[in-house]
Structure formats: structure tokens, C-alpha cells
Amino acid sequence: MTIALDTPGLWRRMACWVYEGILLFGVVFLAGYLFGTLSQTRYALDNRHALQAFLFVVLGIYFVWFWAHGQTLAMKTWNIRVVGRDGKKITQLRALGRYVLSWVWFLPPLLAVSPFHLSGGEIVVICLGWFAVWAILSRFHPQRQFWHDAWAGTRLVTSAPLSR
Structure with a gap:
């Protein structure tokens, strides 16, 4: 079986990225609930750093396993697949x-x-600006990949939908 190594368009990759964020809401919700229950956290800011570390690990497990x-x-919904430079499956370490x-x-x-005490809205604008810049920088990669x-x-790469 040969995998076509066509790079999906930027808009499709970003749509997949947004959809991934929506799906991750459920993962983060369940992981946060599990952490709060097991650690008996009563207030939102208690154990904040431990919760962030736990979520970092949970998200890592999610992405490493699926990738x-x-x-x-x-990625299945948007027919996108992550592969190595050679077009083959990647290892868990990669x-x-x-x-x-x-x-x-x-x-x-x-x-x-x-270092600045910015409002939530200002932080969102700065983050969205960076996301746009980082996404546009993929235009400068020879295969239009994210850096x-x-x-x-x-x-x-674009992956053909699985037949039913």
C-alpha cells in the first residue's frame, strides 16, 4: 500500500486543529474531574500546577498513542495522517x-x-496572533509543513478515507 505524500492545505489542517481542540475539551474535562476526585481538590486554584502537569501527561498520552x-x-475526520519523512508510520518516540x-x-x-498583567481578552488576541503567524510560516517550508x-x-499528508 502506497501512501500519497500530498500535504493537506493550510485551511484544512487548521480546521482539523480547531476540531481537535473541541474533542480535547472532553478529554481535559474527564482528566480534570479524575484529578480533582483523586486529589480531593476543593478549590480551583489548589493544586493548580499539579493539575497542569497531569493534563500535560494525559494530553501527551492521547497524542502519542494516536499519532x-x-x-x-x-485527523480521521479531515483525512489527514501523520507519517515520518519516509511516508511510513512513526514510532512512539518520534x-x-x-x-x-x-x-x-x-x-x-x-x-x-x-511578566505582564494582561486581561484574558488581551492574552487571547496575542495567542491568536501567534497561531496565525506560526501557521503562515508553514508557507516557507519546502513541503508546506508546520515547522x-x-x-x-x-x-x-492527505490520507484516503477508509472504505466501509
Whole structure:
């Protein structure tokens, strides 16, 4: 079986990214509920850093497992697959590297705003601006891949829908 190595368009990849965020709401909700129950956390700000670390690990498990199998649920919907540079499935270690590197979507704007006491709206605008810049930077990659994919040795490709 040969996998076509056509890169999905930017709008399709971003639509998949937004849909992934919607699906992750349920994952984060259940993980947060589990953490709060097991740690007997009574107030939202208690154990905040432990909860963030726990969610980082839970999201890592979600993404590494699905990427090592080729697609997340959102990627299946949008017919996108993550593969190595050679077009083959990626290992769990490479998926873990992709997960860590994918935080470049979030960490730079959050670190940039952290010393300032900005309102939630201002933080959202700065983050959305960075997301747009980071997405547009994929236009400068030879295969139009996101740069964290290039650094991780992975790429997003169009995948044919599975026959029923």
C-alpha cells in the first residue's frame, strides 16, 4: 500500500486543529474531574500546577498513542495522517518528540505575556496572533509543513478515507 505524500492545505489542517481542540475539551474535562476526585481538590486554584502537569501527561498520552497509530480522531475526520519523512508510520518516540515540539504553538505567546498583567481578552488576541503567524510560516517550508513537524521528522499528508 502506497501512501500519497500530498500535504493537506493550510485551511484544512487548521480546521482539523480547531476540531481537535473541541474533542480535547472532553478529554481535559474527564482528566480534570479524575484529578480533582483523586486529589480531593476543593478549590480551583489548589493544586493548580499539579493539575497542569497531569493534563500535560494525559494530553501527551492521547497524542502519542494516536499519532503512533497514524491519526487522531479529528485527523480521521479531515483525512489527514501523520507519517515520518519516509511516508511510513512513526514510532512512539518520534510521536513524543512531535508532541513536545508542538507546544511551540502555545508556549511562546504564553511566555511573552507572563511578566505582564494582561486581561484574558488581551492574552487571547496575542495567542491568536501567534497561531496565525506560526501557521503562515508553514508557507516557507519546502513541503508546506508546520515547522515543528519538520523538526520532529514528521509530516502531515492527505490520507484516503477508509472504505466501509
